Amino acid sequence: MITVWQLASAGVRAHRGAFAGTALVLAVAAAAVAVTGVLFESGLRTRSAGDALAGGLLVALASSYAGTLLVVVVMVVAATVSLALRGRRREFALLRAVGATPNQVRRAVTLEVAVVSLVAAPPGALLGLLGARLLDPLLVRSGMVGPGFTSALSPLPVLLAVVLIVATAVPVGRLGAREAARTAPTAALRQSAVEAGRVGPARRIAALALTAGGLAAASSPLWVPGVQGSATAAISSFLLVGAAALAGPVLVGWLFDRLARVHPSAGGPAAVLAVRNVRGFSRRLTTVVVPLALVVAAATVQSSVDQAITVAAEQEMTAALTADLVVTPAEGSADAVGRVAAVPGVAAAVPLATVPAQVRTDDEDLAVAGGLAWEPAALRVVPGELAGTLDPGVVEGGLAGLGAADTVAISTDTAFQTRVGLGDTLTLQLGDDVVEADVVAVFSRGLGVAGLITGPATAEAHGLPVVPDTVLVDVGPGTAPRDAAAAISALGVTATDVGTHVTTATRSAGGENDIGTALLLVLLGVVAVGAASTLALTTAARREEFALLHRTGTTRRQLVAMTTVEALITGATACAIGTVAVVPSLIGVGAGLLDGPPVVDLPTYGTVSVAVVAFALVATAVSARRTTRLVT
Numbered sequence: 001m002i003t004v005w006q007l008a009s010a011g012v013r014a015h016r017g018a019f020a021g022t023a024l025v026l027a028v029a030a031a032a033v034a035v036t037g038v039l040f041e042s043g044l045r046t047r048s049a050g051d052a053l054a055g056g057l058l059v060a061l062a063s064s065y066a067g068t069l070l071v072v073v074v075m076v077v078a079a080t081v082s083l084a085l086r087g088r089r090r091e092f093a094l095l096r097a098v099g100a101t102p103n104q105v106r107r108a109v110t111l112e113v114a115v116v117s118l119v120a121a122p123p124g125a126l127l128g129l130l131g132a133r134l135l136d137p138l139l140v141r142s143g144m145v146g147p148g149f150t151s152a153l154s155p156l157p158v159l160l161a162v163v164l165i166v167a168t169a170v171p172v173g174r175l176g177a178r179e180a181a182r183t184a185p186t187a188a189l190r191q192s193a194v195e196a197g198r199v200g201p202a203r204r205i206a207a208l209a210l211t212a213g214g215l216a217a218a219s220s221p222l223w224v225p226g227v228q229g230s231a232t233a234a235i236s237s238f239l240l241v242g243a244a245a246l247a248g249p250v251l252v253g254w255l256f257d258r259l260a261r262v263h264p265s266a267g268g269p270a271a272v273l274a275v276r277n278v279r280g281f282s283r284r285l286t287t288v289v290v291p292l293a294l295v296v297a298a299a300t301v302q303s304s305v306d307q308a309i310t311v312a313a314e315q316e317m318t319a320a321l322t323a324d325l326v327v328t329p330a331e332g333s334a335d336a337v338g339r340v341a342a343v344p345g346v347a348a349a350v351p352l353a354t355v356p357a358q359v360r361t362d363d364e365d366l367a368v369a370g371g372l373a374w375e376p377a378a379l380r381v382v383p384g385e386l387a388g389t390l391d392p393g394v395v396e397g398g399l400a401g402l403g404a405a406d407t408v409a410i411s412t413d414t415a416f417q418t419r420v421g422l423g424d425t426l427t428l429q430l431g432d433d434v435v436e437a438d439v440v441a442v443f444s445r446g447l448g449v450a451g452l453i454t455g456p457a458t459a460e461a462h463g464l465p466v467v468p469d470t471v472l473v474d475v476g477p478g479t480a481p482r483d484a485a486a487a488i489s490a491l492g493v494t495a496t497d498v499g500t501h502v503t504t505a506t507r508s509a510g511g512e513n514d515i516g517t518a519l520l521l522v523l524l525g526v527v528a529v530g531a532a533s534t535l536a537l538t539t540a541a542r543r544e545e546f547a548l549l550h551r552t553g554t555t556r557r558q559l560v561a562m563t564t565v566e567a568l569i570t571g572a573t574a575c576a577i578g579t580v581a582v583v584p585s586l587i588g589v590g591a592g593l594l595d596g597p598p599v600v601d602l603p604t605y606g607t608v609s610v611a612v613v614a615f616a617l618v619a620t621a622v623s624a625r626r627t628t629r630l631v632t
Contacts, residue, residue, distance in 0.1 A: 021533035023116050025080045026169060027124025028529045029073045030161040032522050034128030035135070036066050037157025045152045046145070056358065056376035057144040064231060065519050071238045072298065072523055074168050075245070076291055076530035081113060081172045083287045083534050106174055113173030117166045125161035129153055138515040207246035214239035218584035221592020226413035226446060227309060233588040234305050237297040240581035241290065248286030274565035285566075288538050289574045291531035292612050295524055296578025299608040302520050303601040304586055309447070310506050312593040316393075316448025317502045323350070323389035323472035324481045326501035328494040336493055340471050343487045345479030348387035351468035355379045355459050357452065360427035361418050374429065379408075380450035381459050381466050389472035392443035392453065396422040401440030402455035408437040409453040411446025428452075430462040447593075532619050535570075539563065539623035560625065567620035571613030578612075579605075 039062035047055025092105055132151050139145045217236035221229035244251070327349075329336035341349035357379040382390065384403040392399075392409070401407050408426055410418070420426045425436045437458065443449070459466050473495070475484045481497065488495040496504070546559055554562075590598030 021537055022080050022084045023120035025076060025526075025530045025533050026117055026120040026165050027127075029077055029526050030121040030124035030165045031128030031131065032069055032526050033073060033161035033164050034125040034157040035132045035519075035522060036062050036069055037160045038129060038132035038151050038153065039135075040066070041154060041156060042152040046149075051146070054145045054149075054376075056374065058139070060375065061144065061515070067231075067235065068238070068298070068302075069523060069526075070164075071235070072294060072526060073164070075238070075242060075294060076527055077165065077168045078172045079245070079287050079290050080530050080533050080537075081169050082175075083537050085109065085173060110170055110174045114166065114170050117169045118162070121162040121165040122158065125158040125165075128161065129158055132157075135515065135518060138518055142515050144515070203246050207243045210239050210243035210246065214243060214581075215584055218588040221588045225416050225592070226411070228413065228417065229592045230305050230309060230589045233585040233592070234301045236585045236588070237301045237578075237581040238294070240584070241293050241297050241577060244293065244577045244581065245286060245290040248289065274562050274569060285570060285573070288531070288534045288570055288616075289577060291527050291534055292571065292574030292616060293577040293581065294527045295531065295612055296575055296605075296608055297581045298523055298527065299520065300578065300601065300605045301582045301585055302516075302523075303604040304582070304599055305589055306516060307601050308586075308589050308593055308599040311599055313447040314502055314506050315595055316445040317505065318448070318498065320391055320393065320445045320448045321389070321472065321498045321502070322391050323498065324475045325473040325485055325488070325495050326498060327471040327473055327488055328496075328501075329468060329471060330492055336491070337468055337471055339491050340473060340488055340493065343484065343491070345475050345484045345487070346473055347476035348389060348472075348474040350383060350385075350387055350389045350472040352390070352470040352472065353381040353456075353459075353466045353468050354450075355381055355430070355464045355466065358429040359414070359418060359452070360429075377414075377452055378450055379428075379430075379459070380453045381456055382453055384455060386472075387474060389474055390449070391445075392449045393445040394441050394443045397439070397441035399441055399453070401438075402453065403457060404438075404455075405457040405461040406435055406437050407440050407454065407458060409441035409443055410439055411449070411451045412442060412444050413446045414451045415442055430459070431464055433462045435462065528615070531615065535567075535616065535619040536623045539620055560621070563620050564617065567616045568613065570620070571616035574612055574616070575609045578609075 039058055043055045043058030043060075043062060045055070046058060049055075092109075095105055130153075132153075136149055136151055140147055140149055214236040217239060218233050220232040220236075223229075224232060327336070327340055337349055337351045340346060355378075357377050358374045359377045361375050382399070382402065384400070386399070392411075394409070395412070397409070399409060402409060408428070410420065410426060415421055418426060420439055422439055422442055424439050426439055428435045428437050435458075437454070441453075443453070456466050471493075473484065473488070475481055485495040485497070549559060550556070586598045586600060590596075
């Protein structure tokens with residue numbers, strides 16, 4: 001009697017080519033998860049070692065990246081595993097026909113997927129663990145960590161990655177065998193040749209729910225202020241791509257059914273065959289399109305949201321800086337403020353400083369979880385008299401109260417995050433002291449100024465040195481700002497107009513952009529490998545179809561042309577879905593952050609769209625040439 005293990009091991013050996021592609025996708029996904037785990041663990045260890053600021057920044061980076069990564073990993077792994085199993089419907093039907101029970105089929109497929117996952121995930125996770133060290137120079141350059149930083153390596157990220165990949169792939173494999181196991185053998189044999197054009201009610205409801213959730217997330221910047229709302233809006237594009245994946249067979253079938261009717265012979269025999277194929281096998285096309293659409297959506301929304309935040313910071317900083325000149329003292333120039341104030345024509349010189357702090361963001365005691373209730377923050381120190389040089393956009397209270405010790409003004413973003421308002425107390429950690437600071441004002445320009453503002457009395461009361469890093473200068477009547485800037489620059493400091501300073505400040509985060517770009521490339525790498533695997537699996541599984549077409553008179557050249565047209569349709573459909581998926585989020589981010597139209601990173605969008613179409617063409621052509629060569 002054949003056991004379930006024998007069925008599973010025979011299935012893996014017989015389909016080792018398909019499982020090789022699936023294993024590669026699982027390995028790459030495990031590597032990406034392991035990288036995130038290393039960042040998170042390094043942040044916790046750095047924080048416990050005493051560097052709370054660097055540790056908090058690493059934890060925040062890993063947490064923000066993990067949400068997007070998990071969504072992508074689940075979608076890519078699910079698409080790859082389900083496609084690998086879909087091509088085996090005839091096999092499952094034959095197993096049922098020769099006496100295999102539904103439970104045996106489900107258990108065999110579950111065991112197959114589990115074996116492949118457990119073989120592929122650990123090596124991939126180990127490579128991700130070691131590759132995470134390549135991010136160390138970028139983290140140092142970004143200023144998140146100090147020189148000499150080395151990522152913490154332990155078995156925990158590997159274990160986390162393996163558990164996540166297995167927990168994602170195995171249920172998908174079991175669901176993939178569920179339909180074949182429940183269907184009568186004769187019906188399953190008929191369905192193995194023709195795909196069902198309809199989707200079940202549960203899938204329709206799930207698609208509608210994801211669409212509603214995506215639209216709701218896209219509008220979140222309207223009531224969730226600042227960067228938090230933008231991050232939530234970015235997730236909406238992935239939800240909408242997921243909705244398209246669920247409803248794809250219906251949408252694709254409806255579209256190309258009408259295309260085939262309106263233009264039955266446009267483009268010649270190859271185009272007619274291609275359109276008929278995508279119409280009759282809409283599920284297959286949807287499975288291939290989803291990873292490619294994810295590439296377009298992920299790259300476009302990530303780069304566009306980052307650009308929107310930069311533009312919003314520029315707008316807020318420009319509105320907040322009402323001085324004539326902005327002076328940047330040389331490091332260690334303690335007397336720079338006095339020397340600038342003594343320059344003829346200078347009416348006011350207002351020093352600004354920054355001191356490190358931590359903010360308590362949760363009322364619960366999370367010390368057991370590594371102190372995650374504390375988040376690092378830069379506390380902006382301003383004097384009691386701003387002399388009309390800085391306007392943070394106060395909406396409640398006033399900055400005059402900052403003259404007293406243990407007082408703070410907070411941005412609307414910080415108020416939302418900490419659930420603290422005017423008249424409440426905000427728990428801060430300043431140096432070694434935990435301070436209950438009174439909130440005396442709430443302001444709106446947090447991206448342009450800072451999340452927290454305090455006075456020198458608070459910083460000095462807790463032993464924090466107040467060293468000016470910026471001096472805002474107003475010139476007196478009859479003095480040209482250009483002349484004053486030249487005189488101030490002669491002192492050995494840098495004096496610029498507000499526009500130049502804003503541009504320099506917002507464009508100087510090159511290291512942060514580098515780390516963001518590196519993590520985005522890791523994300524796109526997962527999606528690209530998944531897309532390549534699905535394209536290769538789909539084309540290779542069509543050997544019998546190509547053979548039948550060849551026997552009925554279709555030439556090899558026509559077969560290659562047909563698959564080329566299908567690849568163009570695939571790439572174009574992926575670009576369209578990815579584009580539609582990101583539009584709501586970009587509109588929401590623009591409405592929540594910007595004083596003007598939404599921002600779209602057109603160079604990135606154009607490059608990725610062209611790359612997706614080219615990728616579909618190349619991957620399909622390579623597999624199609626090999627497959628058609630075997631049947632002609």
